[in-house]
Amino acid sequence: MIAGDLIDVEVRDADGERLGYVVDLRLVLDRPPEAGAVLAGARLHGLVVSPRTRTSFLGYERTSVRAPWPIAQLLRRRHRGSFLVHWPDVASVPSLDATRRGKGAIVVLRRGFDRYDPALT
Amino acid sequence: MLVGVLAGTLTGCTPAGTRSDAANVLGSIVEHLEAASSAVATATLAVELHEQGRLPAVTTDAAVDDATLTVSEAVHGITTVVAPDAGTAGLRTTAIGAASAALGPVADVRTWLADGAPEGDDLRTALDEAATDLEAATTAVEQAEAAQ
Amino acid sequence: MRGPLAVALGILTAIGGFLDAGDLVTNAVVGSRFGLTLAWVVVMGVIGICVFAHMSGKVAAVSGRATFEIIRERLGPRAAGANLVASLAVTVLTLTAEIGGMALALQLASSVERRLWMPVAALAVWLVLWRVRFQVMENVTGLLGLTLIGFAVALYLLGPDWGELARQTLQPAVPPSEGAAVYWYFAIALLGAAMTPYEVFFFSSGGVEERWTVKDLATSRLNVFVGFPFGGVLSIAIAGCAAVVLLPLGIEVDAMSQIVLPVAQAGGPLLLAVVIVGLVSATTGAALETALSAGYTLSQYLGWSWGKFRRPAEAARFHVAMIVALVVAVGVLMTGVDPIAVTEYSVVFSAVALPLTYLPILVVANDPEYMGEHVNGRVLNAVGTLYLVILVVASAAAVPLMIVTEAGA
Structure with missing residues (x-):
């Protein structure tokens, strides 16, 4: 799966x-580096789900990004x-088919999944 | 949006010949006559500038070439307009006459450039006459348009 | 090259490189029909292009990356893909207009039929793209393009009623001979001509080509905020020449040859020759820039290696993309379509595509991840957002106005 x-x-x-809809994936870099790699290995932490739109956050999921105000x-x-x-x-994830x-x-x-705040600080 | 853009382009490119009612037809004829007048004025200006030694023959020729194309497109445009009644058809005939009469003098400019004939004065007189005829035809069509 | 000479060169090439076929044709058409009553749009467009070119230059200098790479990253493949298709279509249309403009300008000096010039012009553009170094290419076309100052000289020599021209500029009103819809249609066309999207793609990718760093920010800002306004002055001078000479005679510009008649009247063959050199260089420079922009946007979206700083063999797909764009442009022109009409459509469709180009730049210029401490300040954001609103309105109005006015007939 990609x-x-x-x-x-x-x-x-x-x-x-x-x-x-799934609008973003959150990865955590906390695994030991793969052979020959410098960066830590990535682990899938979770999915960001947006109720109404498939469009991207354009980076505004970070609470520090507030400008320009109208667009944010x-x-x-x-x-x-x-x-x-x-x-x-x-x-379950989509079948290959x-x-x-x-x-x-x-x-x-x-059933009984937990909702977390998607904001990044 | 794509559909809008395509529709816009198509409408923008629609020949005025598809307009049907009289007011639209007359409006379209006026546009073509104005284009022809603009081209005759261009040719006249080019001739004057060339006579004063300000515009080289090469560039004068290019300007007149463009003017010839504009006049002939105007003639074609007026000819292909569908007149809905006899009155409009009469005005169209007048307009065709004025626009096609301008073709000769404009085309003569290139001969004059190459050959020096006809005389510059005669050439300008012919261009002036063509301009006056176009002006008169435009006024006549505009009056009919306003009366609609 | 550093120091004052480099700064001067940058400003001069920014002036000379500002005008392209769209500016030349649209300003002359507008001047011959509306006098200077639409000059305010040129002023507005120049401020807009300054603000956004500055932003995209800043992104390139700080992040070392070009606009479309970041657009792709921030918008995701789908939205960025739609953006790519629209931008690429408009850029290739603009390239077509520039090649046509080159042919028309060459025809003025040669009496060789324009359709014979078109493939020659495209071939020349390709050879330059293939062989000539980026900076040489930019400096030569930019400096030769400066000869378009001839239009300003011509306007001065014509000795117009300056009070009347100032009145038209400062108290704009729709001339009685034209309708309001046509007036606003040409307002949008002028905005599209001044703010053509390829200019920012080119500006940001050019920054990467020239390896700008934060140290170059001051120079880049100076080039933009001094060079572009002078380019705007030349735009208005072109409109002014048409307004003074052609408008009173009832000549509505529909050919390149008409644009130079006021110059001939004012300054004779010498000034005319100078201006024709300017027309050829301006359209050639813009043809190079639009061809490069087509290559840049496509390569940056698809992650191909790009840039003239690489040897063609190292950026093969980038060069192929440019060749394809040139072939498409010549193909369109060979159908016998009027290059002036292509130019007029290209500026209006540029206006339609403007928000697609400018929104992502505004977003990226505010992203601390790319920009660090160089994110936009309040003033720049306020102006940028205001322009975005204007561009959205203009973009939405462009096609309906095109339909209503039958493309400004």
């Missing part, structure tokens, strides 16, 4: 209720209600 198989994909909860406001409004869900709370066909791909979350 990042592109998850980004833009619809997200549902265990009851099949639509929650939004507009993007925050569009992504209101976005949340971060940890990777262990993801019950659905990814290939380019439709019917969904991410399903575990």
Whole structure:
């Protein structure tokens, strides 16, 4: 699986209720470097789910980025209600078949998953 | 957005010949007559500047070449307008006459450049006459348009 | 090269390189129909291009990366892809207009048919792209383009009623002979001509080509904020010449040859020759820049290695992209389409695409991850945001106005 198989994909909860779309992946660099690599290995920490839009945050998920004010406001409004869900709370990812066909791909979350603040400080 | 852009381009490129009602037809004829007048004025200015030694023959020739094209496109434009009634058709005939009469003098400029004939004075008189005829035709069509 | 000489050279090439076929044609058309009543749009456009060129130059100098690489990273592949398609289409259309403009300008001095010039012009552009170093190419076309100052000289020699020209500029009104819709259509065209998107792609990628660093920021700012306004003055001088000589005679500009008639009237064959050199250099310079911009945007989006600082063999796909763009441009022109009409459409579609280009630049210039302490200040952001609103309105109005006015007929 590559990042592109998850980004833009619809997200549902265990009851099949639509929650939004995957707009970003959060990675943590805390694994030992792979052979010959300088940088720490990356681990998938979780998915950022936005309820209404597949468009990107354009970097405004960082609370330190507030300028220019109107654009920051507009993007925050569009992504209101976005949340971060940890990777262990993801019950299923799109099947290889659905990814290939380019439709019917969904991410399903575990019952009782936790919503975290997606903001980066 | 793409559809809008395409539609816009197509509409922008639509020949005025598809306009049907009389006011639109007359408006379109006026536009073509004004283009022809502009071209005749260009040719006249180019001739004057060349006579004063300000405009080299090469550039005069390019200017007149462009003017010839504009006049012939105007003639073609007026000819292909569909007149909805006899009155409009009559005005169209007048306009065709004025616009095509301008073709000769404008084309003669290039002969004059190459050959010195006809005389500069005669050439300018012919261009002036063409301009006056175009002016008169434009006024006539505009009056009919205003009466619509 | 450092020091005052480099600064002077930068400013001079910024002036000489400011004008392209779109500016030349649109200003002359507008001057011959509206006098100077639309000069305020040129002023507005010049301020806009200064602000955004400065921002994209700053991004290049601080991050060492070009606009489209960052757009791709920030917008994600899908939105950036749509942006790429629109930008590339407008850039290739502009390239077509520039090659056509080169042919028309060469025709003025040679009486060789324009359609014979077109492939020759494109071939010359390709050879320069292939062989000539970036800085040499920029400096030569920029300095030769300075001869367009001939238009300002011509306006002065024509001895116009300066009070009347000032009145038209400062108290603009729709002339009685033209409708309001046509007036606003040409206002948008002028804005598109002054702020053509390729200019910022080129400016930011050029910054990377010339290996700008934070130390070069002051020079780059000076080039933009001094050079571009002088370019704007030349734009208005072109409109002024047409307003003084052609407008009273009822000549509406629809050919390159008409643009130079006021110059001939004012200064005779010598000034005319100088201005024709300027026309050829300005359109050649812009053809080079648009061809490069087509290569830059595509390569930066797709992650190909790009740049004239690499040997062509090291950036093969970048060079192929430029060749394809040139072939497309010549192909379009060979259909016999009027290059002036292509130019007029190119500036209006530029206006349509403007927000797509300028929004990402504004966003990236505010991103501390790329910009560190050099993120935009309040004033720059306020002006940038104001312009973005104006550009969105102009972009939305462009196509409806094109339909209503039948492309300004």
